[in-house]
Each structure stands twice: as C-alpha cells, then as structure tokens.
Amino acid sequence: MTEVSSVIAFAQAVLLLACAPLVTGVIRKMKAMMQHRVGPGVLQPYRDLAKLFRKGEVVSDSSSWLFRFIPYACASAMILLAFMIPSVYAEVFAPYGDLIALVYIFTLYRFAMVLGGLEGGSAFGGMGSSREMMMSVLIEPSLLLSIMAVAALTGGGTDISGIPALLCAMGLSALGPTLILAAASFMITLVAENGRVPFDNPSTHLELTMVHEAMHLEYSGRGLALMEYASMLRLTLFMSMIGTLFFPWGIALTASPADLLGGLAAIAAKMLALAFVIALLESVKSKMRLFRIPNLLTVSFVLSLLAMISLYIL
Amino acid sequence: METELALNLVDTFAVGMLLLSMLSMATSRMGQLIRYFSLQSLLLAAMAAVSAQATGNTHIYILAAVTLAIKVVIIPRFLRYTMAKINVEREVDTLVGIPGSLLLSAALIMAAYFVTEPLMGSFETLTRNCLALSLSVVFVGLLMMCTRRKAVTEAVGLLMMENGLFLGVMSVSYGMPLLVELGIFLDVLMAVVIIGIFAYRINRTFNSVDTGFLRRLKE
Amino acid sequence: MMLFAPAFLGAAACVFPRAPRGLPLALCAVSCIAGVAAFPMFLLYGDISAVLPMPSVWGFYGILVDRPSAIMMSVSSAVFLMTVIHMRGSGASARGPAYTGLVNLLFAACTLAMCADNVLLLLVSWEAVSVCTFLMASGGGSGEAARWRFLVITHFGGLMIVAAFLSMYLAAGTPVLSEWSGLSSVLGPAGSVAAAALLFLGFGTKLGLVPFHAWMPDLYAGAPTHTTVLLTTVCSNAAVLLLIKGLFGFIGDGPEVFGLSFMLVALSCATALWGALESLIQREPKRILAYSSMENMALVMLCVSLAMMFGSSGSPELSVLPLTAAFLHTVNHSLFKSLMLMAVGTAEESTGETSIERMGGLALRLRILSVTALAATASLAAIPPFNGFASEWLMLQSMVEADGLAAGISFILPFGVAVLGICGAMAAVSYARLYGFMFLGRPRSPGAESPAPVSRWTLAPMAVLAAACLAVGLLALPVCDQISAAAASIAGLPPGTSYREHLSGAFEPLALFALGGVILIAVAVVSRIRRRPAVTAGTWDCGTPLDSGMQYSSAGFSQPLVRVFHPLYGDLTETREDGADGGKTYKVVFSEPFVKDLFVPLGRAVMLAARAVGRIQTGNIQSYLAYILIVLVSVLMAVRLF
C-alpha cells in the first residue's frame, strides 16, 4: 500500500483511539434521555479518565509484578487492534491484519483481565474472573465463527483489509442469510463481550451482579484509567467491526477526499445507530440471572454455526 | 493250523479280553479285579502265540512269552504284594457306581466301533474288528481310571489300557520291531513298579490309598 | 554417524550402576547435544544414514535421518537436554543410577524410534520407549495403579502398531522403511484402511486418544516430574512423527481411507473436547496438564486426520498445510508443555504442596519462576504472540482451506472451527485457573507462604524454554518453511510445495507484534509521565479482614462452567454432612467416567471369566483323566463325522 493510504489508515486508527470515550459517553447520554434523565455530558468519560490519570495508585499487598503489568498489556492490545480494524477507509495500518489474530488478541485481553482479577486474592476478583471465563467459553467460538463466516462469504480469506472491499463489490447479493445470521450472532457477542445489559451492568458495583467491574475492583489511578480506556476502546472496536466487516457499505474504498468524507459520515452514522440500539436494549431489558446467560450465548453460538453452514447448504 | 481257525481264535480271544475288562468294571473286589487282569493278560499271550503261529513271524512268540512272564505272573504278584503291604480294604470304591460305569463303557464300545468303522477296509489283516476291540479295551481301561478311586485300581486300569493296546499291536500289525516291543514291556514293568512305590508313599503320607484325598493342589 | 555415538554410549553407561553419580546424566547431556546437532548436520550434509553389519531376523538394522526425523530429533533432544539440566538442578539425580540410566535408555530409544530405517528396529525401540517410561514412572502412591493401566494400554497399542507394521512389511516385502511408499495399492482398500486405523489407534494410546487416555491423569499425578515431562514431550514427538510417516509416507492417503478419515476427525474432536472439559475440574496441576496434553495431542491428530481427508478427497497438495500445523503444534507442545511441567514440578518441590487449592501467591515469592510459568501458560492458552497461538492459527488456516474443497468436505470447516474455538476457550479458562491459583492471590498454605528457594540450575533451562516459546511464536513463518518442507517430503509432494500458497490472507506475526511492542512501550512511557509512586495497601475487604478461606477457591472458579456442562461430567457426588461442631461440609467429587464405566467393569469381567475357567483345575485326578477321555472320544467322533 502506498504512503498516502498508510497515512490515512494511521489517521483513522488515531481517530478511533480518540473517539472511544466519546462513544461511551454518547451511549450513556442516549440511555439517560430514554430514561428521562438529563445525564452527564457526552464528554464525561474524558473527564473521568483525566481525573483517574491524575490520581495516585494504590495496589494490594498481595499482588505481584503481574498486577502492575496487566493494564499496559490490556491497553496496548486494544490499541493494536485499533490499528488492525478499518473504520473510515478500507485499509489498515497494521501490517497484514488477520482475522484470526484479531480474535486471539481479544482473548489475550480477556486472559490478562482475568489474571488481574485473581491477583487481589479477594472474593470479588475471583468471582468476576470465573464468570467472565464462563462467558468466554461460549463467546470466543461464536466470535470466531461469525467472523470466519463473513470471511468465507467473501472468499477473500482471513485478510481483514480485503473484506470490506469484497463485500461492497458483491453489492446487495451479499445480504444473504449468512451475513444476517453472522451479524446477529456478532451483535449478541458484542453485547456480552462488552459486559452490557442483559449480560452485565457496567454502571453497577453490586457484588452479585457484576462481572467486569469485579475484575477492575483492585485497580486505581492510572491502572484503572488504562483498564477503563481499554474497555471503552473495545466497545468502539466492536461497533466499528460491525460497521466495516458486516455492513461495510459506504466505507471509503479509495483514498480520494470525497470517498473519505463519505466514509467518515457512514461510520459515524453506523456508530450512532448502534449506540442507539445498545442504549435501547439497556433501557428496556433488565439484567439476566447469571445461569441464564449461557442460554443466550448458546443461541449466538448456534446462530454463527448456522451462518457458516448456510454458506455451504444454500 | 490254517488261518480260519486262527481267525476265529484271535477273534474269540479279543472278545474275551473285552469281556474281561467289562467284568472288571463290574466287580467290586480288588482281588477279583487283579485276577481278571491276569486272565486278560493270559488271553493276550495266547492270542500272541496264535497270531505268531498263523503269520509265521516268530518274534511274536518272544512277545507272548514276555507277556506271560510279566503281565500274567509278575505284575499281579507285585500288585497283591503292594496291597498286602499297605493293607487296603478289599472294596473297590467307585465314583459312578457299577451300573453307571457299565452303561458308560457300553457307550464307549459303540463309539470305538463307530470310529474305527471306516478303517476296517484298510487292512488285509486276519481280523477286521480287532482294532475296534482293542480301542474299546483302551477306552474301558481309561474309564476305569476315571471312575475308580483307589491307587491300585488306577494302576490296573492303566495296565488294561496297555493290554488293549497290545491286542491292537498283535492283531492289526503283527507286532512291532522286537527291540521296540521289549523296550515297551520294560517301560510297562518300570511304570508298574514306580506306581507301586508311589502308592506306598501315598499310603504312608495320607494313611489311605484313596486318591480322592489328593485334592490339595488346585486353583 | 559419529553424531550418534554419544547417544548410545550414554545409554550404555547406565548399565554400570557403579559409575559415579552424575556421570550418566552428563553422558546423557552429551548425547542430547549430539541429537540437537542432527538438524544442522542434515542441513549441511543432507540425509545421514548408517547400517549395523549384524543382521536381525528382518534385515539389517539401519538408521536414516531425513528432514522430518532431523527436525523432530533436534527439538526433542533440545527439550531432553533442558530436562536433564533441570534434573541436575532439582536433585532428581538422587533418584539413583537406575533412574538416570533409564533416562539414557529412553533417550536412545526415542532417538532410534525417530530415525529407524528398519521395521524391527522401529518396533523394538518403540516398545523400549514404553517399557522405559513405565519403569521410570514408579512414583509410588496413586501412580501405582495407573502404571499397570498405562503399561497394559500402551502394550495394547503396541500390539496394534506391531500388527499394522507387520501388514505393511508384508505388503512392502522389504524391511527397509525408506523404501516403503504408497503401500495402499498393495494392501488393497480394506487392508490399507485397517492398517491406517491400527496405526492411528495404536499411537493414539500413547497420545491419550479417547478412551485410551484412562492412564494419563493418574500417571502424570503419580510419576516423577521429569518422567512426565519426557513422556509427554519426547515420546509424543516420536509418536506423532511415526504416525505421520506411517499414514502418509508408507500407506499413502489414497481415496480408500476417505471414510476412515471422517471417523478419525470425529474421534479427535471428541478427545480434544473431553480433555478440555476434564481439565476444568482437576485439582492437581499435573492432572490439569495431563488433560491438556490429551487435548493438544488431539488437536494434532485432528490436523493429521484432516490431512488424510484432504489427500483422500483427491487434492493431496492441500494436505501440506494441516500436516505443517500438526508438526508445528507438536514442536510447540513439546516446548511449552515441558516448560509448564517443570515449573509445576519446581513449585510443588519448593512448596511441598500438590493441590492448587493449597498454593497461591507464588508470583510474589518466586518471581522468575512465575515469569517463565506465565510464558508457558500463555503459550498453552494460545495467547499471542506466544507459539501456541502460531500453531492454532495455522490449524485454523487449514480449516479455512477446506473451503476450497468439494461441498461434502467443506462441512468440516464450521465444525472444526467450532471445536477449535471451544477447546481454545476452555483451555484458556483452565490455564488461567491453573496459573491464577498457583501463582496469584494470597498463599493458601504454610508451604506456599514460605516456599524453598529455587536453584539456578533449575531456572536456567526454564528460562531458555520460555525464550524458545516466544521466539517460535514470533518467527512462526520461517520455522514453518522448514517444517512444511519436511511435511511435503513425507507426503510425497514435489519438494517445491510450500504451505504458503495455501494460506488465505497474509499474516506476518513478527511485524504485527513488533508494532504491538512499540505500542506497549509507548503506553508504558506515557503513563510513566509525572507518576506518583504507588502506595501499597491491603486488598479491599469491605471492612472485614480477609482470611485465606475467603479467597475464591479453584473449585468455585470452575463451578459456573461445571453448571453449564453438568451432564458431561462424571457423577459429581455432593455430600453435605454435619461436622462435630454442627458445621456443614460440602465437597464435589469428580470421577473419570471412562475409568469408572469402561475399564473397571472390563477388568471385573475378565476376572470373572478367568475364575469360571479356573474351575476346571479341580485338583481331582479322576476328573483330569475324564478330560482326556472326553477330548479323545469327541475329537475321534468329529474326525469320523467330518
């Protein structure tokens, strides 16, 4: 790829990095409006991160070097992904972005977070980790399957930057059952992976219901800031993956400014729509009982499997 | 003497031997049993003589003599001596009971005839059914060993098996090479002596010659 | 040939128990170095071969080091070397000359099995491997019962292997293995299917194929650590190499084994899932690792059977990718599994505890150990950029490759991906659990509170192995070039064929993870700016002081998953009874269903049959004579009638 496109790819990655807190803020704001609350401004997440970044750090005496290392690992894994996933322009900066690597880097993130949860030696961390792990057993395969289904649909292999272009080229003929099923399964995965309602409630610290927050419990100051930022970034990444891998129409295929503007508009619109959906879900549904979560996850797994199979049956 | 008579004689002797082993199955007295055995051996010797006469190979005479010496005279003596030495009570005690063992031996005799029936054609011998008869005697002897429990009775059963065998040897194949026959006789003698010795040992260690007591070695 | 002199010298040295302490180990190390040199030597001189002048019953003993065996030998010898050094460190040489001698023998046997060029030599050395491992496994305790099971099961496998090789020898007509190829044409459809199945199952008994895995957990838990290490790495390498050679080199993947390959795929998937499931609930680290070996080897066998499927469905050139994946994963497995086992063994030795319920907090106390263990865990859980990820990535690639095949087979794609995904996730769970409860949190027992210091000899080989794990993960592609050449040479493909043209999409782990590294450094630097020193305080305890009992237990950790997959586990008997002080105790007992419902009843049945037959030995002479009479009469009757 040429220098221009690489510069653009770099720029869009930076854009993603920059907008991640904003996306979270937007979702929170929408939610508040749906619940007839005023709610904090959309820039609130930036302020929170800044505050946390300024604060001093307190670490548990039972925690080791790993505990201090984990925030860096999580944050940088997500940032790396930001360079692997296209948003505005159908090229990525990271050399040879690969779908399988992408999924496994998400696993890395989860793994690190779980270990961090176990570090404190308190009941909460362990509980959060164990629940996270229970969910991941079903999340990971469906994530893998749904992404591979799209890859197989395009026939372009596991190269990320190829997929949007190929899908666009296929036009509406791509909108077959495979894509629909895969997208549906991916949507469920998104909600579960990012710990939103009905799987988990990001805004509570009630011991019995929380999953992700329980693992963050021991972090503070900059460590917490990094963790929080990483999870915001993860949400954004998932959303932009839906926008570019499953419904890429509108993405800029060439580096011409017009296309790029169109792409920017398109991704913004998609993000807003997704944010609306998530906010709606969180407003109308209540959190599930823990042991009913697997049922929903199994549904997403089966959906993704069907997506794959439908590719060969139909 | 011409072969007709020889044939009849051999047949008669053979049948007599079978009869004797049936009788010894039927008897319940040790002394009687040994007497029957020596009588059977006598018939064997006589038959050997006759077939030697008829076929004219003379070394069967020697065989007849040896049989007479060993089986009619020495072995019965030795058995009686052993019995006297280890004072066995006179009854033959059986596992199956006399009628049962008689029926069984009748079945075995039929089996012997049935088995040897296709072989009859393959001899130009003086007699056709001697093979069947010898097989029957062997079977009956073995049956006696299976159904009688005293050490001495088992020895007699073994000896009767050998008689049946020699019946076959004489009648079917005019005896064997002399050396072999003598060796066989030697072995028989030795076997009986050794069996006697061990019967004596059994009696000494178990105070009985009832081999039904020998049941220590098993899984 | 000079290369292997030390190997057999070392093997011989063990025979003299009077030899000074440590001499056998030293000799073994020498021979290991010689073994490591195998691959470089191969690159320099090409095939190395040698023949012993003394004839055996089947031809002359000969060895041939071609590319695949050279690679496997080098890797295995490297692992072996590390193990020997670790042995020296952890004072296992105190086990006495017999043990170290057996170590030498095992090395010789494994090396010979990998490079044997004569069918008898191969069979002999393979069985010798089983015997050595059996004799080395005498750990006492729970292992004893498992040893017999191990020996019997592996002997069963050995018989299957013997049968397979005999039939192949029959077809080939020559005992020289290097002259065997494409025997399926001679064996005929049925014959080649039978031979392939026998090979697969036979080696499967060593690799823990369901249901032959019954020996694994107990043996791993009972045997000395180094035995387990060698068993699960070096022996498995030999098994995989021989399996692939046998299936693709000797028999050849013709269309006749197509149906079989489906069954083998199914069997391997079942094994992988079972291993992943069972590893979730084990309490002893070594048991967890036993099941994880089972799972990893099942993935290897899955790749092998996939390759069979591709080859038999008429596109042999595709089979190079799965074969490469299989080889790569075997290599990786031998690296990270040996590392993990050594770490666990060292931890057990220094804490004196064998249950993860009684460990914890070691990361604070044994820092270097925890770092190496983390590398091993990450590789086990296929976390990028470690080598476990590289091989799983290659496996997924070979799955994607099925896309290009006829519709019948491309079905494999979704299922295979699903199995891989679930196995990977479960593996991640159980290794997170393993590492988290061994090294993190607060110590759960006095032993873990103050572990004994670990010697440098012990740490050095582990550090080397950790580095190797990372290196292979980063340099996956160049490594795969070598391996795929080997795979192609076995599968009889033209030497030019590389796995690369079958990769879908382009992926350069080195570049990607370099970028990742840059980012990591950047993040670290940024967050160091004007940073206040961290304050250390107690864990947040909601105001009630934490005791070790309030820590999340490993059983509790896996409880949600057990709830999800409840029906698949054996009977989990939950007993609650009142203690002396009226307190409630609650425990969950898992029993391996295959042992409980298959092997134990089998043994009982055999015992009953034996007793039934045993009755004929009544001890009564009359009945013995009666047997003779009956047999005689009945046989005579039979002859007369028929």
Added chain:
Amino acid sequence: MIPLPELMIGASAVTAAVCALAPRERTISPASIAGSAVVLAAALAMAVAVGTDGPIRYGPWYIDGLSTLFSVTIAAVSLAVSMYSRGYLGFERREGILTTRGERYYYAAVHSFAAVMLLTCTVSSLGMMWIMIEATTLISAFLVGYYRNEQATEAAWKYIMICSVGITLALMGLMLVYASASGVLGSESGALDWPVLMAAASMLDPELMKVAMVFAVIGFGTKMGLAPMHTWLPDAHSQAPTPVSAMLSAALLNCALYAILRFMAVSDASVPGFSGGLLMMFGFASLAAAAAFIIITRDIKRMLAYSSVEHMGIMAIGFGMGTPESVFGALFLVVAHSATKALLFFSAGNAIQAFGTRDMDCIRGMGKRMPFTSSMMASGTLAIVGMPPFSVFVGEAVVLYAAVSAGLYLQAALLAVLVLTVFAGFVMHVFPMISGEPEKEVREPGGMARAAPMVMLLGVSLFLGLFMPDQMRDWLESAATAVLGGV
C-alpha cells in the same frame, strides 16, 4: 570322525554315574557342571557337523537340524540347571533339608533325565523315541516327588498317572502308523525309522493316519502340556525343586513337542493340514486356559507353569499354520522360551528361598532387598510376555506375521488379544512383588553359581532378540524344512 551322538549321550550317562558314586561329596556338583559342559560341547559340535555336512544317519541315530536344535537347547538348559543347582542345593543343605545321599540321588536323576531327553531327540526310530519319552516320565517322577511331603507326592502321582495315560494313547497312534506303514513297506523293514517312514509317507492310508494323529497329538500333547490335558503341569512344576521345574518346563515339554513334530511331518505327507488343524485347535485352547489361570493363580511357580502352557500353545499354533515363516517363528520360540523360562524359574527360586513362600501375595519389596534377583525377574518377565528387545517378542512377532501373511486375520487377532491378557496378568502379579515394602527381613541368596547361569540366559535371550546371525537362520531353516517334511 568322532561319534558325536554316542559321545554326547555317554558323557551325560557317565556324569550321572559319577554323581551317584563319586567318592567325596564335594566333587559331586563340580563333576555335574563339568559333565553337562562336555555334553553341551558335544551337542554344539554335532550341530556344526550337521550344519556343514547334512544329517547324521547311522546305527540307531537320525540327527538333522531339528534334532540338533532341540538337543542343543536341552543340553544348554541342563548345564544352566546344574550350575544353578549348586547354589540352590547348597542353601537347602545349610537349611538342613538335604542330605548327601539326597544330593547324589538328585544329580544322578537330573543327568539321567537329561540323557534320556537327548536320546529322544536323536534316535531315528519313532518306537525308540516313544520309549525314551516314557522313560523321561518315569525318571522325572522321582524328581517331582523329591521332597516327600504330601503335596510333592500328590503332584508326582498325578504326573505319572496322567502322563502314562497320555503316553499310552500316543503308543496307540504309533501302532496305527506302524500298521499302515508295514502295510506299505511290509514288516521287518525298519518301518518305524523316521527317514524310511518319510519316504513312504505319501502312500500311507489317510483315514488311518487321521486317527493315528488324533492319538499322537492328544497323547504327546498331554506330556507337552496342551490344554485340557495340561492338568498335571502346574502341580508338577510347583512341587519339584526349582531347578527341576526349570528343566521340566524348558526341556521336557520340548521333547514332547519334538515327538509331535516328527509325527506331524509323516502325516502331513498323506493328509496335509489335518494335524496342523488339530494343533491350532489345542494351541488356542491352551492359550485361553493359560491366560485365565495366570490371572487367578497366586503361586509363582504355578504361574510360570501356566505361562509354559501358554507358550506351548503359541508354538502349537505356529506349527499348526504350517507355513515356512510360522514354523520358523515357532522353532525360534522354542529356543527363546527355554532360555527365558529357565531364567524366570531361577529368579523365582531365589525369591522363594529368600522369602520361604511361593505365595506371590506374601512376596513384597524385592526391589529393595534383592536388587539382582529382582532385576533379573523384571527383565525375564518383560521377556516372557513378549516385550522387545527380548527373543520371545521376535518369535511371537514372526508367528503373527506368518498368520497375517497366511490370511488368518481372525486367528492373528485372537492370538494378540490372548497374549495381551496374559501380559496383563503377568505384570499384575510380578511387579508388585518387586515394588512395595518387604514385611520381613530377607537377604539375597548370592553366589556365582546362581548368578552366572541367569546372566548367561538373559544374554542369550537378549542377543537372540536383537540379532539373527546367518548361521542361526540357516540352522532354524534346516529345522523348519525337517518339520515341513524334508528328509
């Protein structure tokens, strides 16, 4: 040329006499060892002579590769036995079980036993052969009943009774063969000499030969220990003095096998495959029965006896298949089994004398207290259950190979499964004796006289398992041709 057969037999007989009459008791066992060494040397020389310039055939002798194979095996076993007996009897003498008279008696019996067995394998007349086999029974009966206690007497009684019955039935078979042969050749023409018989074999009456073979296989099979006629075997082996058990198992059974092989060669010419079928049937029966008994028995010597039954079964199967490979393998198995089984009996003897019991549940912790014996027993066990690199494995593998190549897949599978069962039973019994902790204080009965033969036998088993020199191969193949009916 020197008359080797006479030399061999003579040396053996003389040794027996010397042992019986030696003036000073200290000279007895050296004399016996030297004597059996001479015998072995003569046997080997005979083997070489036969190997170079064909079968020896004069006077009463007919000696071909088969004969030399068996006689060398017998001679080697008896040498090992007389070496081991030195240590074994020395122990009993110290225990006060044994008197000088008993020792003379023992050695004389052992050597005459050996002499008779050697005669069995070298005479040409089947009749003489039969006589010699009966003689082995009569002589060894005394050895079996050597310790005159209850069990020994019982064992000896069963042994002599059952074997005499069997041998009588064998004589019936012999008689029938002779009858049909003399029908062809006319009497007085040495119609019992094996070469002569073989020459005329194809003309013999098939019906008759069938019945004859049934009698011969059942009769000699009783002596060889084929199930269900094997019943005497465990008793005799367990009650005899251990060296004698080794001799019974490693030499005597081979003699009976040899007799069967000679008959089989004759009958195959007239009714091909019939005797093979019989042998295979009894072989599988023995294998199955032995597997069961090995699992349930608790007496170590009985277990070894049953394993002899098992191996006789495998050999019977191998000979029964009747292909060159299978016969080759079975013959190899004869040698391998003799070496290995003798080794096992010796190590069992050490264990029994050390622990004072034959009950395997009472023998524990040998590995710690008796390293040499336990290592020998371990390797012997692995060898006898067919683990490479020992020779039994090669034999079984060749038989298996022959079965597969003859297309007898079912039989091959059955063989493999039964061998596996035996393996399980054996391992289950033996290795607990080695591992574990000894209840009482025991010490290794040492001594060169014990160690040397065991090491020797292990070496033989190992070497034969690893290598097959051309001379050995030629020897076995000539024996195989003899079995398959070449004169």
